[in-house]
Amino acid sequence: MPHGTLEVVLSSAKGLEDTDFMNNMDPYVLFICRTQEQKSSISSGQGTTPEWNETFIFTVSEGTTELKAKIFDKDVGTEDDAVGEATIPLEPVFVEGEIQPTAYNVVKDGEFKGEIWIALSFKPSENRSRGFENETYGGWKNSEASY
DSSP, rough: OOOOOEEEEEEEEEOOOOSSSSSOOOOOEEEEETTTEEOOOOOOOOOTSSSSEEEEEEETTTOOEEEEEEEEEEOOOOEEEEEEEEEEOOOHHHSSEEEEEEEHHHHHHEEEEEEEEEEEEEOOOOOOSSTTOOOOOOTTTTTOOOO
């Protein structure tokens, strides 16, 4: 299973369903990678075609298979509106190492609500060994102490 660092570049979104009837939407994205959550800045007044160009870093560990991108519209005085979410499989970036900006479908209640553009890169942790073949144990010959 991959262990390492996942870099997520949030580029933009297109064709989002407008949840604000009076004004332009103020969308932001909440990324969820297992137990880690990170939130983008609010793309104020950019409506259904926001741009962010922000980078997020996640630590990938055992059992990490997907990244969720939940899009919300920031509202003042009321709860933020859920626009939709995209589920991004991580297996391709674990294999390739890098995925250029790609459109992922944004879905809400099983319906298409636009697309979000995200680039991914993965850097595996170094020195992760399944066995003990590379480990060394100190002893009197390896001791750094001088008495």
